[in-house]
Amino acid sequence: MPGNQADIDWPSLGLPRLLSMGRSIFDPIWAIKDHASKNTELMFILRGQVTVHTADYKLPATQGQVVYTPSGKVHRDVFPLDSEFEVYLVHFEWAGEETLLSKLTPAELTEASKADPAAIAADMRQLYADFLQHGPMTGQLTSLRLMQVICRLWHHAVRSRQSEPAASYDLAKARRVQIMTQARQVIHERYSQPLGLEDIAEAIDVSPYYLSRVFSQEAGFTLSSYLHDVRMEKAAGLLRSPRMAVSEVARQVGFRDAHYFARVFKNHFGDAPSAYRVKLSPNNK
Secondary structure (H helix, E strand, O other): OOOOHHHOOHHHHOOOEEEEEEEEEOOOHHHHOOEOOOOEEEEEEEEOEEEEEOOOOEEEEEOOOEEEEOOOOOEEEEOOOOOOOEEEEEEEEOOOHHHHHHHOOHHHHHHHOOOOHHHHHHHHHHHHHHHHHOOOOHHHHHHHHHHHHHHHHHHHHHHHHHOOOOOOOOHHHHHHHHHHHHHHHHHHHHOOOOOOHHHHHHHHOOOHHHHHHHHHHHHOOOHHHHHHHHHHHHHHHHOOOOOOOHHHHHHHOOOOOHHHHHHHHHHHHOOOHHHHHHHOOOOOO
16 A cells, blocks of 8 residues: 555545534444444544444544544444443545545554544644634634544554654653653542642652643643643533532532633533533433
């Protein structure tokens, strides 16, 4: 198969057209029932893990990965029924799909999403934000953003084919990754408490400046934005309980002011906590 991006005449393929996009907690029916869409499905996993079963392959994926399911492909989305499985679910149509899939497999595209997870996550968040705008340029913006995601996956998949095994292990890189991993662990353990850069740095015994710089370099986004995203994701999960007051949800994710929490939550998800809670009941794709 071809080995570089010049093998595709991208301008001739046109832009994909986004048909729908939503933040979805999957109904278990999709884990046991074969189904297919006449449009292409792009699934970005926010929480949980899945194995997409088709007649041709079984494709495992986990949080932060993108799964590309071609139009008309009969499949099942098998995920642990005792755990949460939440995704951004995108449906689109694109004349260039046949050309893309003549060069790369869905498995390669999914694996490619591991190469730059921060950029992929940022692309998907921005795609969702653009989709929610409903402005005169929404169609053009979402088409361009979706094409950016596809091209990014293509780029990393091609690079993966061409890459050679590393000759030596970069110890400095390993230390930076370790620091980032430790920082994430602290955030996941203490997100419900007052927590800032200095607190996290003290917990892992590095300077706040060094921690901030390393995290941004390795993750592609800031430590504060990661803490914010974790709190919002945890809040979304807590809102699944109809008995938990919004003020209690706010407290559980580190906000002392419930009104401020509601504003922050709406800025992040596009809906106030009470409206978002209504959407959390299991829905069809």
